[in-house]
Amino acid sequence: MSRPLEGKVALVTGASRGIGRAVAQRLAADGALVAVHFGRNQSAATETVSAITAAGGSAFAIGSDLSAKNGVKVLFSALDEELKARNGSTKLDILVNNAAVAPFVNFEGTTEEVFDEIYTVNVKSVFFATQEAVKRIRDGGRIVNLTSAVVRTPVLDAAAYSILKAPIDNLTKVLGQVLGERSITVNAVAPGVIETDMSAAFARDPAMAEAVKGKQALKRIGQPEDIADVVGFLAGPEGRWVTGQVIEASGGSGLTF
Numbered sequence: 001m002s003r004p005l006e007g008k009v010a011l012v013t014g015a016s017r018g019i020g021r022a023v024a025q026r027l028a029a030d031g032a033l034v035a036v037h038f039g040r041n042q043s044a045a046t047e048t049v050s051a052i053t054a055a056g057g058s059a060f061a062i063g064s065d066l067s068a069k070n071g072v073k074v075l076f077s078a079l080d081e082e083l084k085a086r087n088g089s090t091k092l093d094i095l096v097n098n099a100a101v102a103p104f105v106n107f108e109g110t111t112e113e114v115f116d117e118i119y120t121v122n123v124k125s126v127f128f129a130t131q132e133a134v135k136r137i138r139d140g141g142r143i144v145n146l147t148s149a150v151v152r153t154p155v156l157d158a159a160a161y162s163i164l165k166a167p168i169d170n171l172t173k174v175l176g177q178v179l180g181e182r183s184i185t186v187n188a189v190a191p192g193v194i195e196t197d198m199s200a201a202f203a204r205d206p207a208m209a210e211a212v213k214g215k216q217a218l219k220r221i222g223q224p225e226d227i228a229d230v231v232g233f234l235a236g237p238e239g240r241w242v243t244g245q246v247i248e249a250s251g252g253s254g255l256t257f
């Protein structure tokens with residue numbers, strides 16, 4: 001079995017569940033040591049780590065609430081401590097910015113508290129986690145951001161979430177340019193509807209699921225592994241010439257009017 005990420009160290013935020021868990025499993029299957037970050041669900045993160053180790057991979061869990069003021073600081077001091085103990089170094093190769101919240105609230109219903117939480121977890125913590133990660137990432141490393149197809153086709157019932165994914169696309173372009181000198185690639189993956197807790201209202205409701213499939217060229221509901229494989233490509237050696245790009249993986253959602 002090929003292990004193109006042997007010897008690499010990856011951090012996946014929000015890897016306790018959903019897409020992040022599948023990404024962590026994919027990177028570990030490719031040979032990376034994976035830091036499985038979680039927010040509130042330590043037991044779910046432990047399940048991710050157990051699944052990885054059962055499959056012959058290496059991983060450990062680290063927790064930090066990215067809605068908290070010191071969330072990024074807590075994350076990186078836990079990461080540094082664990083990596084120093086395991087590797088004698090705090091060096092990283094791959095960062096996947098995946099953790100996010102997506103409250104279903106329309107424009108009128110969005111309170112300042114809801115907006116602030118989405119902004120803090122989905123935008124501000126991504127910016128500063130990346131700033132911290134860049135100090136530790138070796139030249140030739142990889143950054144992959146999870147954005148969303150909602151930047152192209154916003155969901156009215158998740159108004160602030162839709163608006164606040166757009167900065168991730170721009171961050172990807174800015175950092176693609178800035179980090180190119182160090183041969184670090186920076187890309188974003190934009191999923192459509194993927195069956196996770198976040199999209200349960202769409203993906204797990206039979207009528208909504210039919211409506212979703214009706215908008216897609218490919219007639220099934222996307223699964224976390226559909227996204228993990230795209231992230232795996234970008235994070236691996238074959239993604240070396242792709243940077244600053246937003247790659248939509250949505251089964252061809254809304255291709256035509």
Ligand SMILES: NC(=O)c1ccc[n+]([C@@H]2O[C@H](COP(=O)([O-])OP(=O)(O)OC[C@H]3O[C@@H](n4cnc5c(N)ncnc54)[C@H](OP(=O)(O)O)[C@@H]3O)[C@@H](O)[C@H]2O)c1
Nearest residue numbers: 014016018019038039040041066067099100194196198199
């Ligand atoms: N599912 C979709 O249809 C879809 C579509 C487009 C884009 N996306 C994007 O894909 C990414 C993953 O989504 P998903 O569907 O896998 O979501 P999910 O199943 O809801 O999982 C969210 C993950 O983020 C973590 N997280 C949430 N709030 C946090 C906080 N305050 N601090 C730290 N971690 C926190 C959660 O950790 P805990 O459980 O430990 O709290 C969990 O691991 C997100 O960036 C999302 O915007 C998803």
